[in-house]
Amino acid sequence: MTNAEHSVRGDAAAGPGTRAAAARAVLWAVVAALAVRQVAVVLRRPPGERLTDFETWSGATGVLHMAGSLYDPGRFTGTPFAGLVLKPLTASAEDALGVAWTFGSLLLVVALGFVAVRALPAPVSRRTAFLAAPIAIALLMVSLPVRNTLFLGQTSILPVLLVLLACFVARGERLPGVLTGIAAAFQPAVLIFAVLFWLTGRRRAAATGGATFAACTALAWAVMPQDSWSYWVHHLAGAGLGERPDSLANQSLHGALLRFGLQGPLEIALFLALAAAVTFLGLRRAVRYAQDGQLLLAVAVTGCVAVAVSPTAWQHQLLWVLLAVVGRVGTRASDRLVWPAVVVLVLTLPGKMLLPNVGALLPVRDNVLLVAALGAACVAPFLSRTSPHWSRPVPTDHARPVEPRFAWVPLLPFWRRVLSRPNLLLELLLIRVVYSAYAKVRLAATAGRPTAEEHGRQIHAAERWLHIDIEHWANHTVVGIPWLRDFFDYYYSTFHFIVPLTILGVLYVRRPSDYRWVRSSIGFATILALFGFWLYPLAPPRLMPGLGFIDTVHGVQDLDSPDFGALTAVTNQYAAMPSLHFGWSLWCGVVILLLAPKVWMKVLGMLHPLFTVSTIVATGNHWVLDAVGGAAVVAAGFGLTYVLCGPRRLRSGAGTDEPSGRQPADTAAPTAPEPAGSKV
Numbered sequence: 001m002t003n004a005e006h007s008v009r010g011d012a013a014a015g016p017g018t019r020a021a022a023a024r025a026v027l028w029a030v031v032a033a034l035a036v037r038q039v040a041v042v043l044r045r046p047p048g049e050r051l052t053d054f055e056t057w058s059g060a061t062g063v064l065h066m067a068g069s070l071y072d073p074g075r076f077t078g079t080p081f082a083g084l085v086l087k088p089l090t091a092s093a094e095d096a097l098g099v100a101w102t103f104g105s106l107l108l109v110v111a112l113g114f115v116a117v118r119a120l121p122a123p124v125s126r127r128t129a130f131l132a133a134p135i136a137i138a139l140l141m142v143s144l145p146v147r148n149t150l151f152l153g154q155t156s157i158l159p160v161l162l163v164l165l166a167c168f169v170a171r172g173e174r175l176p177g178v179l180t181g182i183a184a185a186f187q188p189a190v191l192i193f194a195v196l197f198w199l200t201g202r203r204r205a206a207a208t209g210g211a212t213f214a215a216c217t218a219l220a221w222a223v224m225p226q227d228s229w230s231y232w233v234h235h236l237a238g239a240g241l242g243e244r245p246d247s248l249a250n251q252s253l254h255g256a257l258l259r260f261g262l263q264g265p266l267e268i269a270l271f272l273a274l275a276a277a278v279t280f281l282g283l284r285r286a287v288r289y290a291q292d293g294q295l296l297l298a299v300a301v302t303g304c305v306a307v308a309v310s311p312t313a314w315q316h317q318l319l320w321v322l323l324a325v326v327g328r329v330g331t332r333a334s335d336r337l338v339w340p341a342v343v344v345l346v347l348t349l350p351g352k353m354l355l356p357n358v359g360a361l362l363p364v365r366d367n368v369l370l371v372a373a374l375g376a377a378c379v380a381p382f383l384s385r386t387s388p389h390w391s392r393p394v395p396t397d398h399a400r401p402v403e404p405r406f407a408w409v410p411l412l413p414f415w416r417r418v419l420s421r422p423n424l425l426l427e428l429l430l431i432r433v434v435y436s437a438y439a440k441v442r443l444a445a446t447a448g449r450p451t452a453e454e455h456g457r458q459i460h461a462a463e464r465w466l467h468i469d470i471e472h473w474a475n476h477t478v479v480g481i482p483w484l485r486d487f488f489d490y491y492y493s494t495f496h497f498i499v500p501l502t503i504l505g506v507l508y509v510r511r512p513s514d515y516r517w518v519r520s521s522i523g524f525a526t527i528l529a530l531f532g533f534w535l536y537p538l539a540p541p542r543l544m545p546g547l548g549f550i551d552t553v554h555g556v557q558d559l560d561s562p563d564f565g566a567l568t569a570v571t572n573q574y575a576a577m578p579s580l581h582f583g584w585s586l587w588c589g590v591v592i593l594l595l596a597p598k599v600w601m602k603v604l605g606m607l608h609p610l611f612t613v614s615t616i617v618a619t620g621n622h623w624v625l626d627a628v629g630g631a632a633v634v635a636a637g638f639g640l641t642y643v644l645c646g647p648r649r650l651r652s653g654a655g656t657d658e659p660s661g662r663q664p665a666d667t668a669a670p671t672a673p674e675p676a677g678s679k680v
Contacts, residue, residue, distance in 0.1 A: 020130050027134035034141040035106055042102050042150055051098050053077075054153025071230045077242040077312075080220035080228045081185040082155060098153070105150055108157045112164065113137035116323065119168040119296040121385065139322065143347045144369075148316040156316045159183035159190050160303070160323075166193075166205075167299055173204035180205070181212020185220075187317065188237050189310035192279070196302050199287045239311035251369040252313035253278070259366060275309035282308075282377035292384050300324040304377040308370065318369050322347045324376035331389040334396045338423045339380060345429060346372045353436040354429060396420065417645055421512030434523065441530050443572045449539075452574040456539035459577070459623045460547070468624050471541045471617050472549065478618040479550050488615045489553050496581055499588050499608055511595065517641060517648050518591050525587060525637030529578050532629060537574040542620035549620040578629025579622045585612035587634050594648070 042051065070076040070083045078086075113136040120132065140146050149156050162183035166176035177197070184191035191213055197206035221228040235241055243249050246258035254271050262270065282305035290298035303320025307313045322343065329339035345354060346368055355365040364371060383390050397419045463469040478485050500522065507515035542551035585608050592605025616622035642648075 020127055024131055024134060027131060027138065031134050031137050031141065034138060038106065038141060038147070038150055039102055043099065051101065051153030052151070054098065054101060069230055070224070070227045071235070071241065078155065079185060079188065079217075080224050080231050081216045083227065084220045084223055086155075101153055102150060105153075105157060108161055109140050109146055110137055112157060112161045112319075113140050115161065115164045115168055116296065116326075119164065119299075120326065121294045121296065123391075139325070139344060139348075140319075143319065143322050144350075145316050145319040145322070145347070148314075152316060154316045155186055156314075156319065159187040160319050163190060163193055163299065163303075167295060173202060174208050176202075177205040177208025177210075178212045180209035181214075182216060184209065184213040185216035189306040189313075192283075192306050192309075193299075193302055195283060196286055196290070196298070199283060200290050237311065242312070242314070245312060248366055249314050250312050251307070251315065251318060251367065251373070252310050253308050253370070254311045255313070256367045256370055260363070278308050278374065278378060279305055285377070285382075288384075289382065292386070294327075294382070294385065296323065297327045297382060300326065301377050304373040307373045308377060313370075313373075315369065318347070318373065321369065321373050321376060324372075324380070327376070327380060327382040328390065329380055329382060331383075331387075331394055332396070333393040334418065334420060335423060336393060338426045341426055342429060343372060343376075345433060349433060349436075353433055355432065417513060418516060419513050421508055421515065424508075427508070434526075438526055438530065442533055442575050448537075452537045452539040453544065455536055455577075456541075456544045456623075459538060459625050460544070463624055471620065471623060472547065474614075474618045475541070475549050475552075475620045479552060484618075485552055488618050491611055492553050492581070492615045492619055492621065495608070495612070496584065500584050503588055503591055507591075507595070514595060514648065517645065518587075520645070521634075521637045521641040522584065522587050523637070524640045525583055525633045526580065528633040528636055529580050529583065529630075532578045532633070533572065533575040536577050537572075538577040538623075538626070539574055540576045540621050540626075541623060543573060551621075552619045553621065576622055577626050578631075578633050579616055579626035580630060580633075581616050581622065582609065582613050582627040583630030583634045585609040586631055587637070590634070590638070 070080070076083060114133055117132040117136050120128070124132075145156065148154070160183075162179045166179035166183075170176045170179055177194070180190070180193050180197070184194070191210070194206045194209035194213075197203075197209060217228070217232075231237070231241075239245065239254075245255055247255070248259075250258075253274050254267075257267050257271055257274075282301055286298040286301040286305070289295075289301065300320055300323035304324060307318055307320055310317075325340045325343045327339060328336065330336055351365040351368040354368060355361045357365075398416045460469065463471075478488055504515065504519060507518060541547065541549040589606045589609040592608075593602050596602045596605060613627045616627065617624060
């Protein structure tokens with residue numbers, strides 16, 4: 001295995017252009033802001049809540065200060081060699097040591113980013129060479145492993161950096177082996193890289209790595225024999241130290257099998273069999289990628305194997321998975337971003353944001369990092385550099401622009417209309433992430449009861465002045481008709497999500513180009529609604545004291561309680577203006593009116609917003625003006641989509657609307673393929 005070619009060294013100095021230079025300056029500013037934020041988040045916490053692992057080692061009562069075994073209190077999870085290296089640090093002042101440790105960890109992250117960029121497989125475009133470093137460091141900063149490492153004060157960045165230095169910076173055979181052996185002395189699973197050295201023909205580096213690991217372990221054994229016996233024999237290379245091995249923090253095969261309820265000899269046998277299979281498949285793929293000139297991908301795949309087969313793989317040890325973002329998956333240009341996007345989302349967001357709380361999805365959600373590691377190690381079909389699609393993917397079909405109906409509207413060519421449907425996995429993942437972010441912001445957008453009730457009185461007064469204050473009459477009329485009350489209650493709680501999701505699903509399958517357009521419009525409308533929730537918290541009629549409204553959906557609310565019952569803990573009850581219940585229903589009606597092929601479908605579609613506005617008013621959940629606000633954000637959503645990507649109708653060769661087909665060759669305007677290596 002030889003060092004990969006590095007085109008980064010000379011390209012950045014070749015004159016990137018003013019626009020790229022400005023982009024690079026912005027990216028470095030983002031990196032600086034992320035670094036400041038990470039330091040602030042860690043150091044602003046009171047002692048005992050920051051650097052929790054580090055303080056249990058080095059604090060005044062930490063295990064490194066105490067006489068006896070490192071592992072007796074059960075708070076130290078590192079190797080005896082790690083304890084031997086860290087023990088001299090306890091002589092420093094505790095506060096100064098914590099600050100120095102945090103800044104030192106950030107410097108390791110920066111160094112890791114630069115080394116990873118140096119290792120990108122050639123050829124690398126000038127633009128990528130110029131922008132890759134700040135992008136790589138920013139991704140590392142926001143990743144869960146780095147954030148977890150900084151919060152806990154762990155050492156897990158160091159083994160990754162040592163391995164990358166061994167593979168891409170160190171020369172010869174001896175120094176790479178020494179660096180790998182030291183990394184394995186901190187994290188034993190890293191010794192698998194010595195096997196990678198051996199399989200790729202670097203026998204001396206492999207032997208040196210094994211010898212260095214043995215020497216470091218022997219040194220620690222000589223100095224701390226009791227601790228070494230406890231770690232290597234009693235705990236079988238650290239298994240069982242720290243948190244429970246079946247906790248969600250342990251993202252290894254062993255942890256997943258324990259969470260599935262397997263125990264004892266059966267679990268051990270199955271774990272060993274699966275670990276052997278993953279090791280065989282993963283190392284075989286890693287050797288192939290190394291011989292293909294994709295050494296960074298080979299390192300990432302091998303690291304993912306180490307994560308999966310280790311008895312314990314805590315979140316801060318999973319940085320290897322993020323390195324797999326360099327692999328190229330897919331022969332089409334439109335598919336190239338799917339794999340890196342999935343890896344980045346999985347490594348930066350918690351599983352609860354990625355997948356809903358559905359029973360069938362819980363095994364995947366609870367083990368999403370392990371699934372990503374196994375996918376990178378054994379499943380993902382990374383392209384070879386010899387593939388004709390490596391540097392020239394199949395171009396994406398774009399629609400030709402048409403003359404806008406409203407010529408006075410200045411259109412911005414922000415994105416070009418794509419004819420093919422988007423990748424389903426990425427689409428579902430992004431929809432889930434956006435909705436999770438929306439739910440969190442919506443829950444946080446509250447200014448308290450007095451402000452919300454004052455706004456409620458303002459809305460009520462405005463409706464009385466406009467003579468549209470029909471909420472009380474509608475509410476009490478419906479309460480007096482049991483079957484109508486039951487119908488509205490059911491409609492309120494059922495159709496809000498079902499109808500929009502059904503429309504999106506049908507359009508995704510039948511009319512993909514229209515799917516992209518309508519999906520963007522509802523996305524813009526939802527984002528705009530968040531500003532309303534944040535700037536104008538509003539008490540709905542059912543939560544206004546003294547007005548006599550009856551909450552037919554949620555039951556009687558205790559208005560004397562500051563929390564208004566259990567609902568406050570799960571949703572922001574003051575996110576009423578604008579009404580997305582009506583906004584989404586109006587969006588459904590407009591989409592059906594525009595796209596449905598039958599008249600009866602159009603009529604049925606327009607009944608949905610009519611039933612919805614009747615429901616939200618009759619049940620006391622919204623004011624009439626809330627529905628007006630919902631209509632406004634939906635109109636703005638359609639308007640923004642129109643401005644940013646043009647009219648909905650597409651232009652084909654015959655001048656007719658062809659929303660769901662593939663653009664004919666004589667009218668397609670595919671973009672030029674992106675130069676190889678342009679994806680960071």
